Amino acid sequence: MRQDELSLETYKQAREFLRIGNRAAKRAQEENRKKGIPNVYSFNGHIYYELPNGELTRENPYEEKK
DSSP states (O other), rough: OOOOOOOOOHHOOOOOHHHHHHHHHHHHHHHHHHHTOEEEEEEETTEEOOOTTSSSSSSSSTSSOO
């Protein structure tokens, strides 16, 4: 086996970790929405906020207005 190839067992374990992580992230996002907390995402080096009403913005909702 080449050094950069994964064994079938390692591949299955990695897939299971990914499934668990994705499920946890989805649950956390739903919980944030229910509590009115913005979800924060990074895409192409930019930070985006998903507001509780579903709107996406690049404005930080936590910054105090001057």
